[in-house]
Amino acid sequence: MGIWILIGVVAVVVLYVIVVYNGLIRSRNQVDNAWSQIDVQLKRRIDLIPNLIETVKGYAAHEKSTLEAVINARNAAIAAPGTPAGQAAADNILTGALKNLFALSEAYPDLKANQNFLALQEELTATEGRVAYSRQFYNDSVLSYNNKRQAFPAVIFASILKFENKEYFETDEASREVPKVQF
Amino acid sequence: MFELIRSNKRRSVALIASFVVILGMVGAAFGLYIGNGLVGTIVALVFSGGMAFASYWKADKIALAVSRAYPADPVQYQRLHNLVEGLCIASGLPKPAVYLVDDPAPNAFATGRDPKHAAIAVTTGLLEKLNRVELEGVLAHELSHIRNYDILISTLAVTLVGAVALLTNIAVRMMWWNGGRVNRDGDRDGGNPLAIVGLVLLIFAPIIAKAMQATISRKRETLADVSACQMTRYPPGLISALEKLRDDGTVTHAASTATAHMWIEQPMAGVGDGGHLSRWNKMFDTHPPLSERIALLREL
Numbered sequence: 001m002g003i004w005i006l007i008g009v010v011a012v013v014v015l016y017v018i019v020v021y022n023g024l025i026r027s028r029n030q031v032d033n034a035w036s037q038i039d040v041q042l043k044r045r046i047d048l049i050p051n052l053i054e055t056v057k058g059y060a061a062h063e064k065s066t067l068e069a070v071i072n073a074r075n076a077a078i079a080a081p082g083t084p085a086g087q088a089a090a091d092n093i094l095t096g097a098l099k100n101l102f103a104l105s106e107a108y109p110d111l112k113a114n115q116n117f118l119a120l121q122e123e124l125t126a127t128e129g130r131v132a133y134s135r136q137f138y139n140d141s142v143l144s145y146n147n148k149r150q151a152f153p154a155v156i157f158a159s160i161l162k163f164e165n166k167e168y169f170e171t172d173e174a175s176r177e178v179p180k181v182q183f
Numbered sequence: 184m185f186e187l188i189r190s191n192k193r194r195s196v197a198l199i200a201s202f203v204v205i206l207g208m209v210g211a212a213f214g215l216y217i218g219n220g221l222v223g224t225i226v227a228l229v230f231s232g233g234m235a236f237a238s239y240w241k242a243d244k245i246a247l248a249v250s251r252a253y254p255a256d257p258v259q260y261q262r263l264h265n266l267v268e269g270l271c272i273a274s275g276l277p278k279p280a281v282y283l284v285d286d287p288a289p290n291a292f293a294t295g296r297d298p299k300h301a302a303i304a305v306t307t308g309l310l311e312k313l314n315r316v317e318l319e320g321v322l323a324h325e326l327s328h329i330r331n332y333d334i335l336i337s338t339l340a341v342t343l344v345g346a347v348a349l350l351t352n353i354a355v356r357m358m359w360w361n362g363g364r365v366n367r368d369g370d371r372d373g374g375n376p377l378a379i380v381g382l383v384l385l386i387f388a389p390i391i392a393k394a395m396q397a398t399i400s401r402k403r404e405t406l407a408d409v410s411a412c413q414m415t416r417y418p419p420g421l422i423s424a425l426e427k428l429r430d431d432g433t434v435t436h437a438a439s440t441a442t443a444h445m446w447i448e449q450p451m452a453g454v455g456d457g458g459h460l461s462r463w464n465k466m467f468d469t470h471p472p473l474s475e476r477i478a479l480l481r482e483l
Contacts, residue, residue, distance in 0.1 A: 030275070037272060119261065125315075126265030133273035136416065141275075 020154050024163050027145040031166050034138040038169075041130045042077065042091060048127065049074045049098075052120045056101065059111035066100050073097040088169065091131070098124065135169045142166040195336045198399050202343040205388055206231050209347055212384045213354045231346035238342040239335075243294040243302055246338075246445065250292070250437045252282035252304040263310065266319050267303065270326050273414050279303050279329060288433035289313060292445035293325040293334055301329045308433065313424055320421030323411035324447055331410065333403045337444055340396045347392040351385045393467055400444045400469040408476055409483070418483045425480070429473040444469035 053067060073094040080090035102121065105111050112118075146165055149158045206227050214223015238245075257264045264281060271278045279295065282304035289309040295301030303325045305318075313321065328334055408425075412418040428448045435450035443450055449470040470476075 034275070041272070122261055122265065126262070126269060129265075129269045130272050133269050136273050137275055 017157065021161065024148055024154065024158065027141070027148050028163065031138070031141045031145050034134065034141040037134040038131065038138055041127060041134050042087070045124065045127045045131065046074055046077055048120060048124055052101070052124065055114065055117050055120060056105070056111065059108050059114070060104065063104055066104050070097040070101050085170070095128065139168050142168055194399065194402070198336070198395060199339060201395065202340070202392065203228070205392055206343065206347060206350070208384055209350050209388045212382070213350055227350055230350070231343055234342050234346050235339055238338050239296055242338040242342070243296065243300065246294040247282055247302060247304060250284050250304060252284045255281045255283045260310070262315065263305065263318070266315070266322050270319065270323050270414055274326060274330055276326060276330055283307060284437045286435055286437045288435040288450070289428055289431055290435045290446045290448055290450055291321050291325055292447065293328040294338070294445060295329065295334050296338070297332065297335065298329050301334060306435065306437065312427060312431065316417065316420040317424035317427065319415055320411060320417070320424045321447055323414040324407050324421060326414065327407040327410035328403070331403070331406060333407065337400060337403070340399065341444070344392045344396050348389045351389050354385050396444070397467050397469050401471050404470050405476065405479060408480055412480065412483055418480050422477055422480045425473055425477050429477070448473065
């Protein structure tokens, strides 16, 4: 009799561990997938920039410093390290450079009326939104994964089974500051 | 938030279960009149089961066809497609099919049976009258319906309400022609108390079913508003979109009573005039008044 109770308890514990383990695996895969989504969106943005530069050059070739800033920021973003923090830093610089470029376009009515430019602008705005959304989804996934990992009793065997805590994506201090407007 | 979604799922199961009970009771009452309660119950359940099955596979196509929706061209409607894709990334959903409806009234709906087989339709009026942020709020609301499986529940609810209505209709008509079962010697068989209970049930079942559907639909609208803000992390977008919908008097012509519950704003005329409705009407409304929805979002 006693032996059966013991076997039953062991079976329940093993089943429980299997269920929690599978849940952790699913969660961790979602985090990894969310992370690669960010890369996909960043790559898409980087690919759009040469086209944009060409279009703007046709109307405002003499705005060298702004154009070069975008090109440099793009190259820096391509070379950026694969950690959340390193990637964020390079990406914030690129976002800033693009903002300047679009602000510049206000001074060129012909450029602003160009269909190609408008399509690119829409595409870049949308991609920027997608980058933000993919980061949001990544953070949501990390939150749910870390919650699962740190909750009792999963926390007991999570580190034994090599489930590490995941790092959140955080923006740097500079982009958190409210931009100053000068007149 | 996730607690809300979970309780919503529990409520949906309860809704479907009580519909089945009502249907069974209607069937039994129906059977009483034709002389065999059990046969009636079985007929009702099989009948509504068949309807539910058919609607599971075909309801989205029917809904799109009834509203005369056509696929939105990804090049011409670049912004619309981009916004839907962005929100899908934010929520981890596959991208649904995007449809357009030629209608000057700003409105939108979602349909399908699960996130993998879903569609979002917006009116051309919505694209014209809302800016990017507002449009994103509305699309997030529709995507929330998809993510919370509201599209499936509302489709099933409509089908089951339809089944109840149809069965009671048939029963009432039969009674009319049959005079409530007249005996061979001409005496009316009025002494059966079960028959009276059955009659009362037949009269009230469609009303109860409709009110239940409306209750669940209102809860889901509010929930979708809240989860839309969780998706965009920007409540002002949806708030200002709902305000525009409130201030816009155009009636959505592409909507019919059958599809009224699906749209983001209740499309029927005479509803939501300042949000003052009699309690009776309020019971059958599929949407909470826009002013209430806006007030709730302001609290976020």
